[in-house]
Amino acid sequence: MDRDDDGDAAGEQSFGTCLRSLVDEGNIESSRYYLARRTALEMLKDRGYAVPNREIDLSLEEFRNKHGQMPDVDSLTIDTRLMDDPEIKLQVRFLGPSIIKVNSIRAITAELLSLKLERAIFIVQSKITSQALKSIDVLPFKVEIFEIKDLLVNVTKHELKPKHQILSNKEKEDLLKKYSINEKQLPRMSEKDAMSRYYGYKKGQVVKITYNSELTQMHVAYRCVW
Incomplete structure (x- = not known):
């Protein structure tokens, strides 16, 4: 089959223009x-x-x-x-x-x-x-x-990131009472964790973390900010 030089050139030019439209030419x-x-x-x-x-x-x-x-x-x-x-x-x-x-x-x-x-x-x-x-x-x-x-x-927008929700003081007390534990016995979440920093969590607060994916299915975990 003979090569259509004019057609290929036009196609390459169109393709290049399309790519350039995706490039941010600003500062x-x-x-x-x-x-x-x-x-x-x-x-x-x-x-x-x-x-x-x-x-x-x-x-x-x-x-x-x-x-x-x-x-x-x-x-x-x-x-x-x-x-x-x-x-x-x-x-x-x-x-x-x-x-x-x-x-x-x-x-x-x-x-x-x-x-x-x-x-x-x-x-x-x-x-x-x-x-x-x-x-x-x-x-x-x-x-x-x-x-x-x-x-x-935005770290929270990753599709694999679970939902984080801070518990009120009463919700925290109810959780600790339900499992007969104190906050130091909960798994810890560093105050320097990316999610902690994003939401501005403080030491001693308890975070409810809801996981929901095809691999893990839906389950809930609790972390105490430390």
Whole structure:
């Protein structure tokens, strides 16, 4: 069969155009900020904070139109309140790519204190010095630190991840009473576990984990955060 050069050339050109349409030609930093901020918004919503769906559903193109190809990290700040108790306030703050030193933390401390936060989340891209960490530890509210690379993907959206649900104090007491055990006898879940960090679990809380897959079938396990 004779080769149709014109046809093959047209096909290759069409195929190349199709592939190019799947390539993100924008700045990679804006893409990283976009993904990390979206995961942070999803995380806040899953924790029960007030987060508009329009913010979560923002496309990468819309994000770049709003924040540019090289976003100013201050413009990415998220302020929110707990839906069940609006007096409880939280702020998510992105810190720049430079090494985070104690002076950087002191520069934003006054502002954070004036907000009367219950907790704050810092999303960092670089190393934090030991002195900067010490200055964070003495703040009168809880500060969680996430590396931006850890928020590029939402860990809870993996299809094999089981459902996690925190027990109320009464549910915890009923569970311990039912099995005649204390919380130290429950299997442990590290406070540094990815799921613990995502949901903001605290030491002593008990998590109900529901597994449901073709391999394991549906079953429930309990873990005490430690």
